[in-house]
Amino acid sequence: MCGRYAASRRPEDLVGTFGVQQWEPTETLAPSWNVAPTDRVQAVLERPLKGAAAGAAAPDGPVRQLRTLKWGLVPSWSKSPEAAAKMINARAETVHEKPSFRQAFATRRCLLPGDGYFEWVTDAAERQLEEQGRKKRPRKQPYFVTPADGSVMAMAGLYEFWRDRTLPGDHPLAWWVSCTVVTTEAETTPLAGAAGDGGPQSLAEIHPRMPLVLTPDRWDAWLDPSRTGPDEIRALLAPPPAGMMRAHPVPTGVSNVRNNGPELVAELDGPEVGTLF
Numbered sequence: 001m002c003g004r005y006a007a008s009r010r011p012e013d014l015v016g017t018f019g020v021q022q023w024e025p026t027e028t029l030a031p032s033w034n035v036a037p038t039d040r041v042q043a044v045l046e047r048p049l050k051g052a053a054a055g056a057a058a059p060d061g062p063v064r065q066l067r068t069l070k071w072g073l074v075p076s077w078s079k080s081p082e083a084a085a086k087m088i089n090a091r092a093e094t095v096h097e098k099p100s101f102r103q104a105f106a107t108r109r110c111l112l113p114g115d116g117y118f119e120w121v122t123d124a125a126e127r128q129l130e131e132q133g134r135k136k137r138p139r140k141q142p143y144f145v146t147p148a149d150g151s152v153m154a155m156a157g158l159y160e161f162w163r164d165r166t167l168p169g170d171h172p173l174a175w176w177v178s179c180t181v182v183t184t185e186a187e188t189t190p191l192a193g194a195a196g197d198g199g200p201q202s203l204a205e206i207h208p209r210m211p212l213v214l215t216p217d218r219w220d221a222w223l224d225p226s227r228t229g230p231d232e233i234r235a236l237l238a239p240p241p242a243g244m245m246r247a248h249p250v251p252t253g254v255s256n257v258r259n260n261g262p263e264l265v266a267e268l269d270g271p272e273v274g275t276l277f
Contacts, residue, residue: 001089002155002181002211004254005117006033006265007042008143009152011066014113017152018044018219020066027068033264035071035114037088038259043069043179045110045159046223054237062225069110074162075100081162083175090158092184092212092237096230102181104158106228109220112157112181115265116146118209118254119247121200124233141273142254143206144265147213148192148246156182156212156237182237186210189242200247212239 015023029042046062075089092100120140147153157160162176186203187210194201205211214222214236221227222236248267253259 001183001207001209002117003037003088004257005155005211006115007035008033008115009113009115011042014042014152016152018066018113018154019064020044021064022049023066027066029068032260033115033262034254034257034260037085038072040068041071041112041179042068043110043112043157043159044154044219044223045108045175045193047108048227050239054068060204062066067177069159069177069179071157072144072178073100074178075104076160076162078162080163081178086238087178087180089209090180090184092156092182095158095182096234097187104160104180105233106230107225108159109222109225109233110157110159111214112155112179113132114150114155116117116153117155117211118142118144118250119210120255121206121271128203128239131245132172139252139273140255141271142227142250142252143200143247144250144254144267145206145210145245145247146265147244149244151213153212154219158182166255172271181187183209184212184213184237184239187242187245192246199249203245203247206247211275212237213244215240215244219241 025083029040035041050062072085074081095101095105108247120142122140148184154205157179159177159179165176167174168231186208188202190201200206218236227233249271250265252272254264
């Protein structure tokens, strides 16, 4: 799964990296090293411009935009937004058929830029205590998974619009624009830089799921809203090439959503929580 990630890139850098044509500086978000569900996040998407942003000379077709969305998808047919925190991930294997995601999968796909994502591993001794019923909440060691070459991580995402019928149409909160991260089975191939020193050797050893990270050669096709054929889109759900990601242990302070700073992604010499592997 993906339940927390870091996103510290400047909007100006994302505009250049993703070929963004439209960006509203008033929507700029501060860098975050601990993005949590229901937070506002930056997303790259393609759709026609509307309202004041369109202007007199706006192109007729979709425009690549950098937008601010809420992480936790609220389906358009939902009666309330309360389930948003449960819709932070969509499984690649079933996203085309699940009622909450299938329409967004067909026409409203986005990229969610980040530095990397966090995943937690339970210490072997504490896992044993949990299995014996002697401990209900074992301590877990967080790992930061990030592109080995330091490039931006582009997670496949979906977005959706939800109308709050309790508010008038011109109210600034009348419309919610929310998103979810598409996940896939974690790689079993060796991590970049894995040294066989007792640490995790693959992403699957950290967690059975991982965000679907799209390489630049698939960005255009994923964002193109004119691609609506299920088989054509599902072909884009293939995992990235092996060996693109590396993982390292980070301070347990990231487990508290109130903590936020570059120290949360700092690489530790070893896990803080016991012996994990």
